[in-house]
Amino acid sequence: MSTAMTYYQQAIKTELPSMEVPGSNGFIGDIAVSNDKDKTIVGGFFRMEKSDEPLVYEYTYHEMKIIVEGEMIITDQEGTTVHAKVGDVFYFPKGSVITFQSPNYGIGFFCGQRKEGEA
Structure with a gap:
């Protein structure tokens, strides 16, 4: 019997x-992972702190x-920039190139269609 x-x-x-990107203070961790091998989804937290880059x-x-805490500046490859605050929701399709910054720090909860640790 599986757990509900x-x-x-x-x-x-x-x-x-740490995401170990030089000059950038980005952190990510997978918290929950589905057991579906064909359509795996992962949920976790991403933290962006003020950085040189x-x-x-x-x-x-x-x-x-x-965005669940703080704020981030999020820009896509087309130049659209959003000053994201708590409660703002984003969808990033596969192939997107997204730039993250924060004037202080921000935390986002994510749900991604990938396997654990593939970020």
């Missing part, structure tokens, strides 16, 4: 590993993100 739900108490407080990220999968 999994509970991750205070998951937002999870220490996130923005984080430029190319999506190799589809992702949705909601």
Whole structure:
């Protein structure tokens, strides 16, 4: 018998590993992963802190993100820029090149169509 739900108490407080991009303070961690081998989805947190350099990220999968704390400046490859605040939701299709910055820090919860650790 499978569990109907999994509970991750205070998951937002999870220490996130660095994305290890020189000059950029981006951190990401997968929290929850589906067991569906054909249509795996991953949920977790992304934290962007004020940095010398923005984080430029190319999506190799589809992702949705909601800003849950702080703020970020998010720019797509076409030059559209959004000053994202708590409650703002984004969809990044596979192939998107997105630039993340923050005047202080921001945390987003994401759900991506990928396997664990593929970010």
